[in-house]
Amino acid sequence: MSKTPYYAPHGGHPAQTELLTDRAMFTEAYAVIPKGVMRDIVTSYLPFWDKTRLWVLARPLSGFAETFSQYIVEVGPGGGGNHPEQDPQAEAVLFVVEGQLSLTLAGTEHNLTPGGYAFIPPASDWTVRNSSDTNARFHWIRKRYQAVEGIAYPGAFVTNEQQLTPVAMPDTEGRWATTRFVDPTDMSHDMHVNIVTFLPGGVIPFAETHVMEHGLYVLEGKAVYRLNQDWVEVEAGDFMWLRAFCPQACYAGGPDKFRYLLYKDVNRHMNLTLGTPR
Ligand SMILES: NC(=O)N[C@H](N)C(=O)O
Numbered sequence: 001m002s003k004t005p006y007y008a009p010h011g012g013h014p015a016q017t018e019l020l021t022d023r024a025m026f027t028e029a030y031a032v033i034p035k036g037v038m039r040d041i042v043t044s045y046l047p048f049w050d051k052t053r054l055w056v057l058a059r060p061l062s063g064f065a066e067t068f069s070q071y072i073v074e075v076g077p078g079g080g081g082n083h084p085e086q087d088p089q090a091e092a093v094l095f096v097v098e099g100q101l102s103l104t105l106a107g108t109e110h111n112l113t114p115g116g117y118a119f120i121p122p123a124s125d126w127t128v129r130n131s132s133d134t135n136a137r138f139h140w141i142r143k144r145y146q147a148v149e150g151i152a153y154p155g156a157f158v159t160n161e162q163q164l165t166p167v168a169m170p171d172t173e174g175r176w177a178t179t180r181f182v183d184p185t186d187m188s189h190d191m192h193v194n195i196v197t198f199l200p201g202g203v204i205p206f207a208e209t210h211v212m213e214h215g216l217y218v219l220e221g222k223a224v225y226r227l228n229q230d231w232v233e234v235e236a237g238d239f240m241w242l243r244a245f246c247p248q249a250c251y252a253g254g255p256d257k258f259r260y261l262l263y264k265d266v267n268r269h270m271n272l273t274l275g276t277p278r
Pocket residue numbers: 196208212214248262264
């Protein structure tokens with residue numbers, strides 16, 4: 001991928017070729033944030049985190065229709081979060097993509113390395129620290145938990161994707177598989193964060209169109225992704241945000257696997273009161 005300098009070499013706008021090839025996009029149905037635009041000038045910081053910066057990839061926009069936020073968090077050596085979450089209704093998934101982190105969750109310390117995954121229920125007691133001498137990066141996906149009377153809150157857990165076996169999607173000969181971190185029939189969970197893997201040439205063979213929202217972060221490989229009426233080239237490090245009902249399909253380009261981290265909201269009735277935040 002080409003690199004745009006922070007200054008325009010001849011003054012004015014970036015070179016026209018950069019404008020033509022940049023894949024950043026924001027439409028009413030989806031957004032694409034290519035890896036190349038996650039640069040120093042668009043970072044954010046958060047209260048009670050030190051030596052830490054983040055890129056906000058997704059957030060609720062309209063006030064009632066969107067369900068989640070997603071960050072890539074970069075924690076420098078010796079940095080971390082002592083009081084990471086201020087919303088007592090927020091549940092979280094953390095997924096480590098680089099370096100190592102120590103997560104203390106309800107008094108137990110866990111060492112997370114790439115592929116490390118933690119589910120953190122609302123109002124949990126947790127902290128994160130990077131005790132190594134290199135940066136650590138992780139995805140932090142947050143959703144306001146929709147409790148249901150008579151169903152207990154889901155429990156916290158920590159695992160690594162390497163401990164799980166991807167499940168092949170029906171009739172795909174294993175070319176399209178999903179690593180599930182929770183049982184889809186467990187009604188205590190109202191969001192799933194899975195890993196989807198395609199072998200080269202693997203496809204989503206129809207335009208999936210459904211009510212669930214998605215955040216898709218490409219972990220590995222290349223593909224052409226159908227987003228609403230557009231076909232968009234994506235590769236490792238790119239992020240896609242899909243609103244409810246955005247039609248989606250893809251074919252994996254190879255030569256390696258195409259893999260992404262996938263958020264979706266699940267298992268709950270829709271709020272029938274228009275305009276009421278859920
Ligand atoms: N874009 C996707 O990978 N979508 C999934 N098949 C899903 O909605 O579960």
